[in-house]
Amino acid sequence: MDVFMQAGTAVPVVVLAAAVLHAVWNALAHAMPNKLAGFTLINLAFVGVSAIWVCFTPFPDSAAWAFIAASAVLQVVYQTLLLQAYRLGDFGQMYPVARGVAPMLVAVVSVSVLGQELSAPELTGVLVISAGLIALALADGLPDRTQLPALMAALGTGVMIASYTIVDGTGVRRSDSVFGYIAWSFLLQGMLFCAGAFALGGRGLPSRLRDATIRGLTGGLLSLTAYALVVWAQDHGDLASIAALRETSIVIAALLGTVLFRERLGGRRLAASVTVVVGIAVLQLTHT
Numbered sequence: 001m002d003v004f005m006q007a008g009t010a011v012p013v014v015v016l017a018a019a020v021l022h023a024v025w026n027a028l029a030h031a032m033p034n035k036l037a038g039f040t041l042i043n044l045a046f047v048g049v050s051a052i053w054v055c056f057t058p059f060p061d062s063a064a065w066a067f068i069a070a071s072a073v074l075q076v077v078y079q080t081l082l083l084q085a086y087r088l089g090d091f092g093q094m095y096p097v098a099r100g101v102a103p104m105l106v107a108v109v110s111v112s113v114l115g116q117e118l119s120a121p122e123l124t125g126v127l128v129i130s131a132g133l134i135a136l137a138l139a140d141g142l143p144d145r146t147q148l149p150a151l152m153a154a155l156g157t158g159v160m161i162a163s164y165t166i167v168d169g170t171g172v173r174r175s176d177s178v179f180g181y182i183a184w185s186f187l188l189q190g191m192l193f194c195a196g197a198f199a200l201g202g203r204g205l206p207s208r209l210r211d212a213t214i215r216g217l218t219g220g221l222l223s224l225t226a227y228a229l230v231v232w233a234q235d236h237g238d239l240a241s242i243a244a245l246r247e248t249s250i251v252i253a254a255l256l257g258t259v260l261f262r263e264r265l266g267g268r269r270l271a272a273s274v275t276v277v278v279g280i281a282v283l284q285l286t287h288t
């Protein structure tokens with residue numbers, strides 16, 4: 001019987017809802033004219049919700065705090081690079097590149113650093129993802145000098161996603177509290193990002209926050225909700241299937257880029273996005 005049927009029909013519905021919410025909050029972040037103000041508001045939402053959340057979750061074990069701190073720093077760098085990618089590039093291209101790089105890098109690091117073996121199906125998944133990413137980068141022809149900074153920022157975002165995924169995968173096992181680990185991680189990253197944003201934004205940042213309050217805070221709440229839905233699904237379903245299904249957000253983002261931002265989707269971008277999703281599905285479903 002299919003793993004999702006064993007877990008109940010709610011699991012795939014919840015994961016797809018999380019994928020939609022993840023794509024939507026990223027679309028909101030991309031749509032805000034002042035990206036620094038937008039991401040600051042998203043992180044203020046993280047701080048507000050997490051400050052309450054930590055009061056109702058067990059305190060993480062001392063062995064997990066180095067990982068929580070490292071994760072928070074990596075998340076801030078991730079958001080900074082994502083901000084830059086959205087500032088410079090098309091949403092429908094930047095989002096798939098950033099999301100697609102991460103699972104491929106995690107697989108490569110697991111082999112080269114952790115000494116795990118990569119099976120033939122897993123290698124196939126890595127190669128398919130690579131082909132999709134190359135196709136995305138070349139969907140509009142060879143990138144010129146003006147496009148390279150956006151692509152580099154998106155690739156850097158993917159590197160950070162892979163990095164905090166590895167750190168969190170290790171740290172959460174040492175915390176004795178999954179939700180405590182998550183809550184403190186979000187609280188610290190929110191505080192760090194906001195501190196940096198106010199230091200860089202100067203006196204003009206508060207007025208810019210007022211101009212995007214609703215969209216920014218909504219984006220933060222959607223991000224937290226999407227993450228919570230995935231955590232719930234992981235507790236009730238097959239992890240590999242959930243990880244593969246949630247990457248449908250890549251195709252959703254490509255469609256949102258066309259509908260909301262009038263970006264040219266084209267057959268090449270859509271096919272490349274679907275290729276990345278297929279590669280991630282193969283990689284996740286065959287991971288042992």
